[in-house]
Amino acid sequence: MSHPGRRFSRKYRGMLSYPLGGGSELRFFEERHAADLFALVDKNRARLRQWLPWVDGSTEPAHTAAFIRGQLAAFAEGRGAAYGIWVDGAIAGSIGYHDMEPASRRVAIGYWIDAAHEGRGIMTRAVRALVAHAFGELGMKRVEIRVAPDNARSRAIPERLGFREEGTLRQYMWLYDHCIDEVVYGLLVDEWKG
Numbered sequence: 001m002s003h004p005g006r007r008f009s010r011k012y013r014g015m016l017s018y019p020l021g022g023g024s025e026l027r028f029f030e031e032r033h034a035a036d037l038f039a040l041v042d043k044n045r046a047r048l049r050q051w052l053p054w055v056d057g058s059t060e061p062a063h064t065a066a067f068i069r070g071q072l073a074a075f076a077e078g079r080g081a082a083y084g085i086w087v088d089g090a091i092a093g094s095i096g097y098h099d100m101e102p103a104s105r106r107v108a109i110g111y112w113i114d115a116a117h118e119g120r121g122i123m124t125r126a127v128r129a130l131v132a133h134a135f136g137e138l139g140m141k142r143v144e145i146r147v148a149p150d151n152a153r154s155r156a157i158p159e160r161l162g163f164r165e166e167g168t169l170r171q172y173m174w175l176y177d178h179c180i181d182e183v184v185y186g187l188l189v190d191e192w193k194g
Contacts, residue, residue: 018083018133020125026083026095031072033084034065036091040114047115051148053175071096078102085113085126092117095126097134099144106142107134111154118153127157135189142189146172146182158185162193 018026029037038061041048049055058064071082082096093113100107109130113123127145134140145158149168159165163185171179 018129020085020122020129022120022122022125024085024087024092024122024125026126026129027086029068029071029082029084029094031065031068033091034068035061037068037084037094038064040091040093044112044114048112049176051151051154051175052112053173056176074098074100080107083126083130085117085122087117087122093123093126095123095130097130104142105140106144107138107140108144108146109134110145111157124157124160128161131161131187131192135192140189143187145185147185148173149181149183155183155185158187161187162191163187164191 016028020026038058041055041058041064045055054067058067068082071080074080075082078100080097080100082094084091085093085095093111095109095111097107098110109127111123111127131143134143143163145163146169147154147158149155164187166184166186169182169184172182173180
């Protein structure tokens with residue numbers, strides 16, 4: 001019996017880079033991207049901090065390098081993958097698979113993008129690409145996205161792609177000094193229209 005991480009790692013080969021159109025593409029994160037990714041997080045720190053609990057813990061490029069190493073380990077074990085979103089040759093955001101459950105055939109997608117690149121459809125195309133890959137090559141049956149209730153821009157993406165709002169996890173995530181709810185969006189392979 002093959003190791004599930006190896007099986008899923010082989011299936012990622014087609015997603016090491018993926019064109020999204022309009023000068024944008026997904027690229028698999030490598031440790032050499034740490035300085036540029038950290039600079040982008042730092043530039044967007046105040047905005048990202050409203051929604052993401054890891055921002056305050058990312059205070060230097062070494063923290064970003066550790067994140068990338070962790071994502072590479074998750075990839076090797078078949079637990080997830082992280083991609084950078086490049087626009088016109090520069091990194092503009094991040095997207096990835098997390099909470100992957102190969103035995104249950106489900107995965108979650110998380111994402112964020114630089115404020116200067118919002119409203120251009122880039123993230124919608126990136127999420128669509130990961131959903132298609134999850135349902136296609138990875139053989140997943142369910143994709144989930146969790147979003148803070150007040151994060152209207154982030155909520156618009158699963159709604160645009162046909163996800164169903166399934167409910168709210170009350171006080172689900174600790175965000176620095178308080179708990180916040182998360183809205184759960186789910187999409188099943190039979191509902192996916194591509």
